[in-house]
Amino acid sequence: QVQLVESGGGVVQPGRSPRLSCAASGFTFGTYGMHWVRQAPGKGLEWVAVISYDGGNKYYADSVKGRFTISRDNSKNTLYLQMNSLRGEDTAMYYCAKESGSSTGMDVWGQGTTVTVSS
Amino acid sequence: QSALTQPASVSGSPGQSITISCTGASSDLDDYKYVSWYQQHPGKAPKLIISDVSHRPSGVSNRFSGSKSGNTASLTISGLHTEDEADYYCSSYTSRTFYVFGTGTRVTVL
Numbered sequence: 001q002v003q004l005v006e007s008g009g010g011v012v013q014p015g016r017s018p019r020l021s022c023a024a025s026g027f028t029f030g031t032y033g034m035h036w037v038r039q040a041p042g043k044g045l046e047w048v049a050v051i052s053y054d055g056g057n058k059y060y061a062d063s064v065k066g067r068f069t070i071s072r073d074n075s076k077n078t079l080y081l082q083m084n085s086l087r088g089e090d091t092a093m094y095y096c097a098k099e100s101g102s103s104t105g106m107d108v109w110g111q112g113t114t115v116t117v118s119s
Numbered sequence: 120q121s122a123l124t125q126p127a128s129v130s131g132s133p134g135q136s137i138t139i140s141c142t143g144a145s146s147d148l149d150d151y152k153y154v155s156w157y158q159q160h161p162g163k164a165p166k167l168i169i170s171d172v173s174h175r176p177s178g179v180s181n182r183f184s185g186s187k188s189g190n191t192a193s194l195t196i197s198g199l200h201t202e203d204e205a206d207y208y209c210s211s212y213t214s215r216t217f218y219v220f221g222t223g224t225r226v227t228v229l
Contacts, residue, residue, distance in 0.1 A: 035218070037165075044223035045157070045165065045208050059217040095164055104212060105155035105170030112164060 002026035002108050004096050009113030012086055022079040022096030022110055030054070030074035033099040035106055036081045038092035048094070049081065063089075086117045123209055123221035130227040136197045139224045141209030143190040152211075154192040156185055159206045169194060196226070204228045 008020040022034070036048040049060045049070040058070050069082040079096050093114050097106035124142045131137040141154065156169035167176055169185035172192060182197045192211075196203055209221035 037220075044206075045159075045210075045220040047210070047218040047220055050218060061218075062216065097165075100167070100170060100176070103170040103174050103176075104153040105167045105176075105210075106157075106165075107167045107170075107176060109164040109166070 002098075004098065004108055004110035006094060006096055006110045006113035009094060009115045011116045011118055013119050014086055014088065014117055016086055017082065017084045018086070018115065020081040020083065020094055020096075020113060020115070022081075024077045024079065024098070027098070027108075029072075029077040032101055034070075034072060034079045035097045035099065036068075036070060036079075037095045037097055037106070037109075038090075039095070039112075040089070040092045043092075046092070050099075051079070083115070086115075088117050091115060091117045122213060122216065122219045123211065125207075125209060125221040125224045127222070128225045128227065130229055131196075131199045132229045133199055133201060135199050136195060137199060137226065139194045139196075139207055139209075139226070141192040141194070141221045143192075143211070143213075152187070154185065154187060154209055154211045156183075156194045157208045157210065158203075159208065161205075165208065199228055201228050 003025045005023045033052050035050045051058050051070045067085045071080045093112040095112045096110045098108040100107040122144045129137050154172045157165040158168050159165040168179050168183050172187045173185040184195045186193050207224045
C-alpha cells in the first residue's frame with residue numbers, strides 16, 4: 001500500500017546538523033511533489049518545505065530558509081531534509097507528505113519522526 | 120506567523136452541524152483558491168479531508184464539505200459524530216509564503 005516512513009529523528013544538540021529521511025513505497029515516487037511539515041509539542045501544523053517531482057524547484061518557510069535543505073533521490077524513492085544550525089524552536093514532530101497530484105493538498109502522510117533539540 | 124486564522128475551538132452535539140472558518144490576512148483575493156482541510160486525531164498524522172476548496176477525496180465521508188467566500192474558507196461537518204472530535208487545519212498555497220497552514224481548531228463533540 002501507499003506508505004511514507006520517516007527516520008533520522010532523536011535528541012540533537014543545538015547547532016548540530018541531522019538529516020531526516022522519508023522512504024516512500026506503493027506509488028511512483030518520482031512523479032509527485034513532496035513536503036515536510038512539522039508540529040511543535042502541543043502546537044499546530046507548520047509547513048517547512050516542498051520539492052517538485054524532479055527536484056528542480058524547492059521552496060522553504062521563512063523560519064528555516066538558509067538552514068534547512070530539502071532534497072530527493074528518485075532512484076531510491078527517498079525524500080530528505082538536511083537540518084543545519086538547529087535551534088530549540090526546531091523541536092517538533094516532522095512529517096513528510098505527498099502531494100495529491102489530482103488536486104492540491106497532501107493526501108499521504110508518514111507517521112512522523114521526532115526531533116528534540118536539547119543540550 | 121500563520122496567515123490563516125481559525126477559531127480555537129468549536130463544539131456541537133451529536134447529529135448537529137458545525138462550521139469552522141478560515142480567514143486569510145492577505146488582501147490578494149486570488150490567494151487561497153487552493154484551500155485544503157486536514158483532520159488530526161491526537162497522536163496521529165493529519166488526514167486530508169477537503170482539497171481545492173470543496174473537493175472531497177475518495178473515502179472521505181460526505182458529511183464533510185468545504186466552501187469559500189471572499190477571503191474566508193469554511194469547513195462544515197454535518198451530522199456530527201463522536202469520532203469527528205479532533206483538530207482541524209485549513210491550508211493553502213499563497214503567493215507570499217508558498218504554503219501556509221491555519222492556526223487550527225479543536226472540535227469537541229458534547
